[in-house]
Amino acid sequence: MKLPISFYRQENVLKLGKDLLGKFLFTKIDNKISAGMIIETESYGGIKDKACHAYNNLYTERTKVMYERGGVAYIYLCYGMHHLFNIVVNKKNIPEAILIRALKPFIGTDVMKERNPSKNFLNGPGSLCKSLQITKKLNGENLLGSKIWIEDRGVKIKDKNILKLKRIGIDYAKEDALLPWRFKIKKI
DNA sequence: GTGCGGATGAACT
DNA sequence: GTTCATCCGCACT
Numbered sequence: 001m002k003l004p005i006s007f008y009r010q011e012n013v014l015k016l017g018k019d020l021l022g023k024f025l026f027t028k029i030d031n032k033i034s035a036g037m038i039i040e041t042e043s044y045g046g047i048k049d050k051a052c053h054a055y056n057n058l059y060t061e062r063t064k065v066m067y068e069r070g071g072v073a074y075i076y077l078c079y080g081m082h083h084l085f086n087i088v089v090n091k092k093n094i095p096e097a098i099l100i101r102a103l104k105p106f107i108g109t110d111v112m113k114e115r116n117p118s119k120n121f122l123n124g125p126g127s128l129c130k131s132l133q134i135t136k137k138l139n140g141e142n143l144l145g146s147k148i149w150i151e152d153r154g155v156k157i158k159d160k161n162i163l164k165l166k167r168i169g170i171d172y173a174k175e176d177a178l179l180p181w182r183f184k185i186k187k188i
Numbered sequence: 189g190t191g192c193g194g195a196t197g198a199a200c201t
Numbered sequence: 202g203t204t205c206a207t208c209c210g211c212a213c214t
Contacts, residue, residue, distance in 0.1 A: 042195070051195070062210060080208030082196050099195060118198075126196050169195050 003150045008070035008089050008143065013096040016089050017043035017183045018162055020098060022155035024106055027148045029133040032111050036103030036122050036132075037155065040184040042167045044086070046096045051173035054095035065140045066095035073148060075129070075139040082126030085134045087143065087150070101125050101168075101182070161186045 003023065010016055018041075026035040044052040053063045053076075065074045070089040074097050078084050086097040103122040105112070112121055112131035121131045129135070134148065143149055164180040171177050 044195075053195080058211090060211070076195090077209055079194060079196050079206090080210095081206080084195060086195085101195090120197080124197065167195075172194080 001152060002144055003152055005071050005144060008087065009091065010070070011090050011094075013043045013045050013089055013098065014181060016087075017041045017098050017181065018157075018159075020087070020100075020150070021162060021183055021185050022157040024151045024153055025100060025103060025132070025148075026107070026151060027132040027134060027138075028146060032108060034108030034112050034132050035106045035151075036112075036128070037106055038100055038102075038150075039104050040100075040102035040182070042099040042101055042183075043181045044097045044099065045181070046090075046094055049173075049179075050176040051167060051170040052095065052097075057095075063095065066097050067093050068140070070096075071143050073134075073138050073141045073143060075134060075136055077136065078126065083129040083135055084125045085129050085132075099125055100128065102184075103128050157185055 020038050020041050023038050024035050025038055047054055047057045054066050062076055066088055068088055069092045072088045074086040074088050075083055086099045088097050090096045115133055116131040120127055122128045138148055141148055163184040163186050165182040166178055167182045
């Protein structure tokens with residue numbers, strides 16, 4: 001079943017980063033469904049997090065989506081070539097989001113490989129967006145809609161099987177770059 | 189209008 | 202571990 005809106009409105013972005021592990025991200029683009037299980041996330045903690053685009057309450061055309069109520073998609077272009085998909089959480093005007101970094105194939109593997117022939121087609125935030133055809137067109141899209149959504153299929157990840165690691169590619173955030181806000185399912 | 193740096197990926201060693 | 206392709210968005214003038 002689709003995650004209810006109340007899930008996204010919770011106020012603990014770190015708990016949500018962990019809770020999203022084992023959930024399933026779906027897209028339906030051009031009438032083709034593809035999906036994967038979320039196995040790695042990173043939490044971005046609002047105006048006090050130097051790694052967050054909304055640090056210091058920065059409000060621009062790009063970041064405004066993060067100020068929406070939880071339950072919408074924040075998608076932007078990085079390095080001029082990669083789309084990155086984030087889940088906006090918490091209340092309106094609290095700009096917190098969770099970046100999806102990796103998925104495990106579930107549905108529509110052939111379609112995904114066709115869109116992204118690379119070996120790591122769901123490993124890495126830019127790669128998985130290419131495979132699921134997530135583009136800026138979906139920026140601000142409601143995650144309970146019919147184009148992009150997240151389902152709970154009863155998979156439970158125990159806390160002892162979750163690795164807590166520092167986030168990647170944000171060295172400019174100085175001390176915040178060391179925060180263990182990346183969550184990953186331990187390989188069994 | 190202009191300058192500059194980035195929440196990356198792929199292909200290397 | 203390294204390099205580099207490649208261009209949007211932010212902050213300024």
